[in-house]
Amino acid sequence: xxxxxxxxxxxxxxxxxxxxxxxxxxxxxxxxxxxxxxxxxxxxxxxxxxxxxxxxxxxxxxxxxxxxxxxxxxxxxxxxxxxxxxxxxxxxxxxxxxxxxxxxxxxxxxxxxxxxxxxxxxxxxxxxxxxxxxxxxxxxxxxxxxxxxxxxxxxxxxxxxxxxxxxxxxxxxxxxxxxxxxxxxxxxxxxxxxxxxxxxxxxxxxxxxxxxxxxxxxxxxxxxxxxxxxxxxxxxxxxxxxxxxxxxxxxxxxxxxxxxxxxxxxxxxxxxxxxxxxxx
Amino acid sequence: xxxxxxxxxxxxxxxxxxxxxxxxxxxxxxxxxxxxxxxxxxxxxxxxxxxxxxxxxxxxxxxxxxxxxxxxxxxxxxxxxxxxxxxxxxxxxxxxxxxxxxxxxxxxx
Numbered sequence: 001x002x003x004x005x006x007x008x009x010x011x012x013x014x015x016x017x018x019x020x021x022x023x024x025x026x027x028x029x030x031x032x033x034x035x036x037x038x039x040x041x042x043x044x045x046x047x048x049x050x051x052x053x054x055x056x057x058x059x060x061x062x063x064x065x066x067x068x069x070x071x072x073x074x075x076x077x078x079x080x081x082x083x084x085x086x087x088x089x090x091x092x093x094x095x096x097x098x099x100x101x102x103x104x105x106x107x108x109x110x111x112x113x114x115x116x117x118x119x120x121x122x123x124x125x126x127x128x129x130x131x132x133x134x135x136x137x138x139x140x141x142x143x144x145x146x147x148x149x150x151x152x153x154x155x156x157x158x159x160x161x162x163x164x165x166x167x168x169x170x171x172x173x174x175x176x177x178x179x180x181x182x183x184x185x186x187x188x189x190x191x192x193x194x195x196x197x198x199x200x201x202x203x204x205x206x207x208x209x210x211x212x213x214x215x216x217x218x219x220x221x222x223x224x225x226x227x228x229x230x231x232x233x234x235x236x237x238x239x240x241x242x243x244x245x246x247x248x249x250x251x252x253x254x255x256x257x258x259x260x261x262x263x264x265x266x267x268x269x270x271x272x273x274x275x276x277x278x279x280x
Numbered sequence: 281x282x283x284x285x286x287x288x289x290x291x292x293x294x295x296x297x298x299x300x301x302x303x304x305x306x307x308x309x310x311x312x313x314x315x316x317x318x319x320x321x322x323x324x325x326x327x328x329x330x331x332x333x334x335x336x337x338x339x340x341x342x343x344x345x346x347x348x349x350x351x352x353x354x355x356x357x358x359x360x361x362x363x364x365x366x367x368x369x370x371x372x373x374x375x376x377x378x379x380x381x382x383x384x385x386x387x388x389x
Binding site: 072075215 | 282292294304308316362381382387389
C-alpha cells in the first residue's frame with residue numbers, strides 16, 4: 001500500500017470489460033517517493049547574542065526561524081471542482097446527460113440499472129460507468145443487460161472523483177445524445193462531497209435500511225436532486241414507516257423530488273423514466 | 281474516510297501553488313456543517329505530507345461556525361447541527377455558513 005495516500009499500489013483501474021485489459025491511472029497527487037529535499041536544516045540562527053535576556057528574542061519557541069506567510073484563499077476541492085466543470089462541459093457538448101447514482105451498498109443501484117436498461121432498450125442510448133473498490137462483477141451484469149460499460153475500480157478509494165470519471169469517459173467514449181449512469185461506490189458518506197460533472201445526483205434508499213437513514217446521513221441526502229425509495233415490494237414484510245422516512249427526507253432536503261419504486265417488480269418505474277426523460 | 285482525499289487535495293493544491301517551497305504550516309477553514317471531521321483530517325495530514333514539501337508541516341484548523349436563516353420567519357441563527365429547526369418550528373432553513381473547506385494560508389520556511 002502506498003504510504004502517501006493508502007491507495008493500493010497501482011491506484012485506480014479503469015477496465016473495459018469488452019477488452020479486459022486494465023488502464024492504470026494512479027491519481028495525480030504527487031507521491032514524491034524520491035524524497036529529493038535534503039534535511040540539512042541550515043537554520044540561520046545567530047547564536048552570537050549574549051543570553052542576558054535583556055532584549056526580546058527573535059526566534060520562535062520551536063527554535064526554527066520564522067517563515068513567511070502566503071495567503072492562498074483557495075477551495076480545498078478546487079482541483080476536483082475544476083475537473084468536474086470540464087467533464088460537465090465535455091458532456092454538454094455531446095448532449096450526454098450524466099446521472100450520479102449513490103446509495104449504501106445493497107440498496108439496489110445495479111438492479112435498478114439492469115431493469116432500466118432493459119426497459120429503455122431501443123428508445124434511448126444508455127452507457128454506464130461502474131464504480132466499485134474491486135471486481136468487474138457489476139460491469140459484467142451491465143454488459144449482460146446490453147449496455148456499454150466501463151468499470152472503475154477505486155482500490156482503497158471510497159468514492160469516485162472527477163479525475164476517475166474523466167479517465168472512465170475516455171475509455172467508454174459514450175455516444176452523443178446518450179444517457180450516462182455513473183454508479184458511485186456504495187457509500188452514504190464520502191461520495192456526497194465530490195462533484196463528478198453530472199447533470200443530476202440521484203440517491204437511492206431502500207426499505208430494508210430503515211427509515212432513519214436520511215437523518216443519519218444528511219450530507220448525502222442533502223446533495224440529491226432526486227431520492228428514490230427502492231424495494232417497496234417488501235413493505236408488507238418490514239417495519240418501515242414510509243411517512244416517517246418521507247418526513248426525514250423533507251427535513252434534510254426540501255427541494256428533492258421523491259419517488260417510490262421497486263426495481264424488482266417494476267412498480268413506480270414509469271415515474272423514474274419520466275424523470276430521466278425530463279432531464280432534457 | 282474522505283478526509284484522506286481532502287488532505288491529499290490540500291497537499292496537491294499547496295505544492296501546485298508553491299512548487300518546491302518547504303512548508304512549515306498550513307491553515308485551513310473547515311465549516312462545522314462541511315461533513316469533514318477535523319480529527320480525521322489531522323490523522324491523515326502527516327501521512328499525506330510524507331515525501332512532499334509539506335513533510336513535517338503542522339495543520340491549523342479554523343472551525344467556521346454553522347449559520348442558518350429560516351425561510352418562514354427570516355430569523356438568522358448559529359447552529360452546529362445539519363438538521364436545523366428554527367425556533368419558530370420551521371424546518372425550511374437555508375444554510376448561510378459552515379460549509380467552508382478552504383485553504384486560508386501557508387507558512388513557508
